[in-house]
Ligand SMILES: Nc1ncnc2c1ncn2[C@@H]1O[C@H](COP(=O)(O)OP(=O)(O)OP(=O)(O)O)[C@@H](O)[C@H]1O
């Protein structure tokens with residue numbers, strides 16, 4: 001499988017033993033027009049794990065993440081090849097409705113993008129769309145619960161009617177996380193979810209990630225090595241569109257095998 | 271750059287630096303001056319325009335009325351105070367009004383010519399207005415009471431000073447005798463100027479002193495209703511399709527170019543099209559608000575589509591992505607996120623194109639909406655003369671009093687346009703806050 005890696009034993013295999021696979025990606029390639037953004041990416045996402053994607057800016061982490069919930073479909077000129085399975089089902093199969101995939105694979109985008117609606121309506125957007133909440137009381141409960149989990153409740157409980165776009169950048173980021181988890185997805189893709197949060201708020205999100213991983217799979221993009229060490233079960237390093245290395249976080253950090261990973265880690269701690 | 275001194279304090283105090291700064295300031299000053307001059311020019315022209323319109327219109331907003339003690343002998347009315355509307359309509363009100371007028375000017379003149387001249391003091395419509403009032407209030411029958419009835423347009427012009435009463439008789443339409451009479455009535459306190467409710471509440475008439483714009487306003491309202499009902503949904507649907515769903519290929523680009531061109535087509539062409547299609551082919555009634563509204567829809571559709579597309583395109587892409595990430599389908603994304611966010615822009619575009627349609631005259635002339643219409647249309651199929659057409663017809667009427675009426679109708683039209691634009695701004699702010 002890892003055609004691009006020198007060390008065949010650097011693998012999901014190393015950690016795969018005893019793990020149930022949630023998503024399986026093989027030989028995924030993404031093109032933006034002529035630009036080859038992802039090359040032969042192969043990796044598995046296990047059930048109930050936190051998988052961190054790391055790598056230099058522009059190496060294709062976001063692009064890869066968007067393949068997992070078919071958000072690349074919405075980008076003009078983009079083309080995805082290869083196979084991505086969710087619970088053994090090909091999510092790019094013609095019979096599959098991408099909308100359905102996105103309700104199962106939730107996403108928190110890199111830049112916070114709350115709706116210019118009230119905080120409440122932001123959270124209620126997904127549940128209302130899919131109609132799985134009955135009645136105002138149940139919705140109130142879900143909104144509060146989601147906001148609490150994202151560590152935002154205390155800050156916004158008195159201004160649920162204010163526009164989500166009027167919150168601070170960090171609050172908006174947490175609002176988007178709360179909005180995504182209100183949908184109760186099976187897999188949650190998070191693109192730098194704590195990039196504009198202070199250490200306390202970031203810690204709340206990290207706790208949330210750990211807590212969520214008891215039930216869900218989480219794929220997390222982050223630039224912070226410390227954070228990866230704290231929350232990620234496994235880590236994949238991307239380099240210029242290729243997966244340079246993937247393995248148990250502790251392992252890859254302590255003894256990286258790919259020279260590109262070695263450089264990256266040394267640079268980060270350097 | 272290269273010969274810039276090392277020492278910055280030296281540079282910032284040097285002559286060369288100061289020359290540069292002065293030149294920049296001069297240039298900015300000239301630019302600001304030019305801007306101010308052009309704004310001043312625009313304001314001057316606007317003030318002149320409004321000033322002249324308001325000055326012209328001033329006498330149209332008052333109605334000169336003559337007070338007459340009219341006796342309504344019960345014997346004239348079949349059934350007395352119990353007379354029904356039909357019985358009242360049979361009564362010779364002209365005679366009653368004439369008798370009252372003779373009485374207040376010292377008796378019935380002997381010659382027919384003098385009688386006609388005297389009757390020309392009051393509006394030909396006065397007897398109808400008296401009749402209307404009696405129908406409203408039959409208890410007046412059997413009594414003599416004072417009625418304020420409109421003076422004729424010539425007398426109105428004399429009393430309001432539009433026509434100078436001191437010029438020689440040959441130079442004015444009114445005779446010396448008439449001026450004498452009106453002055454006698456003025457001395458008796460039987461001439462007054464009241465607010466011209468007739469201007470707003472009555473329909474068009476051949477007699478300028480009682481002609482009003484009510485039918486025109488109703489006609490315009492009916493027509494704009496048709497236009498709105500047709501062009502808003504069509505325009506929004508077209509815009510949504512073109513912005514959100516259509517593939518970007520040569521065909522959609524062709525459509526795009528065509529829409530932009532249509533927006534620039536002279537409006538009279540749309541009138542021709544409406545005449546050919548709606549009247550000739552589909553046999554819809556000429557001069558009706560239905561055809562007028564459809565013709566105006568053709569005119570407003572391109573503008574509507576362009577405005578709605580701009581509003582839709584201005585919705586940040588990140589909101590679409592957010593909705594899709596939460597599992598919204600394309601349709602749900604459009605209806606729940608894109609349209610609500612584009613609504614203020616769409617509303618503004620709608621109201622502005624409706625305002626444009628309200629002022630449009632040329633295409634309506636093509637579909638026969640120039641006829642004199644005495645009654646307000648009561649359905650979309652009745653003949654109507656919308657407000658701008660009425661302004662056009664009035665402006666071509668020979669009677670002098672119509673000149674002031676024209677200006678007054680223009681003011682009313684401007685008022686409607688102003689209200690519509692204010693509504694556009696209000697709605698935009700409101701909707702923006704709500705979403
Ligand atoms: N919509 C797009 N159209 C064309 N090229 C794109 C598009 N999105 C990303 N790319 C290109 O694909 C490459 C990978 O981009 P991507 O956003 O996945 O990087 P990233 O790893 O998430 O970077 P960062 O850490 O800065 O967010 C970049 O070179 C970028 O220029």
Ligand SMILES: [Mg+2]
Pocket residue numbers: 061062063110191
């Ligand atoms: Mg990214």
